[in-house]
Amino acid sequence: MKIILASASPRRRELLSQIGIKFEIQVSDVEEHVESDCPSEVVRELSRQKAAAVAAVAEEGTLVIGADTVVSCDGEILGKPVDEEDARRMLRLLSGRSHEVYTGVTLVCRQEGGQEKVHTFCECTQVNFAPMTEEEIACYVATKDPLDKAGAYGIQGFCARYITGICGDYNNVVGLPVGRLYQELKEKYRYEESSDL
Amino acid sequence: MKIILASASPRRRELLSQIGIKFEIQVSDVEEHVESDCPSEVVRELSRQKAAAVAAVAEEGTLVIGADTVVSCDGEILGKPVDEEDARRMLRLLSGRSHEVYTGVTLVCRQEGGQEKVHTFCECTQVNFAPMTEEEIACYVATKDPLDKAGAYGIQGFCARYITGICGDYNNVVGLPVGRLYQELKEKYRYEESSDL
Numbered sequence: 591m592k593i594i595l596a597s598a599s600p601r602r603r604e605l606l607s608q609i610g611i612k613f614e615i616q617v618s619d620v621e622e623h624v625e626s627d628c629p630s631e632v633v634r635e636l637s638r639q640k641a642a643a644v645a646a647v648a649e650e651g652t653l654v655i656g657a658d659t660v661v662s663c664d665g666e667i668l669g670k671p672v673d674e675e676d677a678r679r680m681l682r683l684l685s686g687r688s689h690e691v692y693t694g695v696t697l698v699c700r701q702e703g704g705q706e707k708v709h710t711f712c713e714c715t716q717v718n719f720a721p722m723t724e725e726e727i728a729c730y731v732a733t734k735d736p737l738d739k740a741g742a743y744g745i746q747g748f749c750a751r752y753i754t755g756i757c758g759d760y761n762n763v764v765g766l767p768v769g770r771l772y773q774e775l776k777e778k779y780r781y782e783e784s785s786d787l
Numbered sequence: 788m789k790i791i792l793a794s795a796s797p798r799r800r801e802l803l804s805q806i807g808i809k810f811e812i813q814v815s816d817v818e819e820h821v822e823s824d825c826p827s828e829v830v831r832e833l834s835r836q837k838a839a840a841v842a843a844v845a846e847e848g849t850l851v852i853g854a855d856t857v858v859s860c861d862g863e864i865l866g867k868p869v870d871e872e873d874a875r876r877m878l879r880l881l882s883g884r885s886h887e888v889y890t891g892v893t894l895v896c897r898q899e900g901g902q903e904k905v906h907t908f909c910e911c912t913q914v915n916f917a918p919m920t921e922e923e924i925a926c927y928v929a930t931k932d933p934l935d936k937a938g939a940y941g942i943q944g945f946c947a948r949y950i951t952g953i954c955g956d957y958n959n960v961v962g963l964p965v966g967r968l969y970q971e972l973k974e975k976y977r978y979e980e981s982s983d984l
Contacts, residue, residue, distance in 0.1 A: 605947070608944060608945065608947060609945055609947050609948035610945050610948070715952075720966065720969075720970055745957075747805060748805065748806055748807050750802070750805060750806050750958055750965050750966060751806035751807070751965055751966060751969035752966065752969070753956070753966045754956065754966040754967060754970070755912075755954070755955045755956050755966065756953065756954075756955075756956075756957060757952070757953075757954045758952045758953075759950070759951065759952050759953075760942075760953060760957040761947055768947050768948055769917065769947060769948060769949065769950045769951040769952065770951060772917075772948035772949070773917055773951070
């Protein structure tokens with residue numbers, strides 16, 4: 591089974607490689623559109639759109655993986671910050687409390703005869719931040735690390751010094767819940783690791 | 788303040804670098820000895836022994852960090868496996884359930900006049916494993932990844948496909964709870980990041 595990751599994110603690519611799955615990358619330029627403001631619905635829907643756009647032009651027998659991640663705090667969905675001031679605002683919001691990170695994943699398998707088998711799931715991870723001073727926030731934003739990340743932080747970098755704990759899949763916060771994803775591939779798509787190692 | 792990491796682990800070194808702390812490495816050849824079979828006590832005591840041995844020969848004004856990590860499951864403490872069969876046994880034990888990972892950390896500050904300020908803490912993280920088949924266990928052990936790791940797995944590698952979630956600090960499972968460590972350095976040793984960035 592040929593697998594395509596429908597994402598330009600280098601972090602998702604690394605995670606999928608890390609667990610030993612062979613895949614290609616193909617990114618669509620689909621215009622993302624979503625009505626809901628419920629985080630789990632938003633990421634499900636956006637992951638579906640990303641996977642569907644690539645699957646539409648994929649060969650039969652191909653499995654396409656689409657994913658989308660957002661941070662949710664106090665009922666507000668945080669995507670990537672638009673500038674440094676926006677990054678500082680997001681970090682002030684996250685400082686000294688817990689928030690949730692949602693990743694939606696959609697698997698689309700193009701079967702013979704053009705039929706599609708579509709499966710979507712969502713993982714949620716709770717993340718606990720220590721309090722950050724204004725100086726610490728300024729210092730972290732100056733590293734530029736926050737600027738290309740949902741919620742203005744990367745759990746896998748410098749910011750780990752402010753994260754006291756999580757509940758859920760760590761890799762879900764990085765951008766792809768590979769624990770759940772591998773189990774779903776095994777159960778629903780009869781993925782066999784021996785063929786890929 | 789000069790900081791010394793009293794550990795040969797490349798994973799601990801990477802984590803401490805990742806959060807922006809500058810340090811040197813110095814490892815003692817102290818013979819580790821512990822009486823307790825309580826995991827939190829074992830790692831506290833071993834981290835103390837590692838830090839103390841290096842601090843004993845350190846300059847005044849130096850802060851030494853020692854750490855020790857064990858996996859605990861069903862009342863059994865799992866260190867590094869002695870061979871491949873032992874690694875398979877440990878993975879069978881961890882399969883399809885949750886266990887705990889304990890890291891003890893000791894900070895020893897050599898002050899003027901030869902006095903020492905010693906602070907020890909322990910972090911515990913719960914890790915949930917998906918069920919692994921005998922074939923999956925054999926396949927993972929064949930990668931050699933389990934052989935140098937407490938509990939016979941590395942959360943940061945291939946094995947992430949079997950880890951469905953955790954509760955606590957992820958980096959604690961890798962070998963050093965840098966979230967808690969940074970907060971302790973700030974509170975107890977007035978560590979200032981501006982001096983290190």
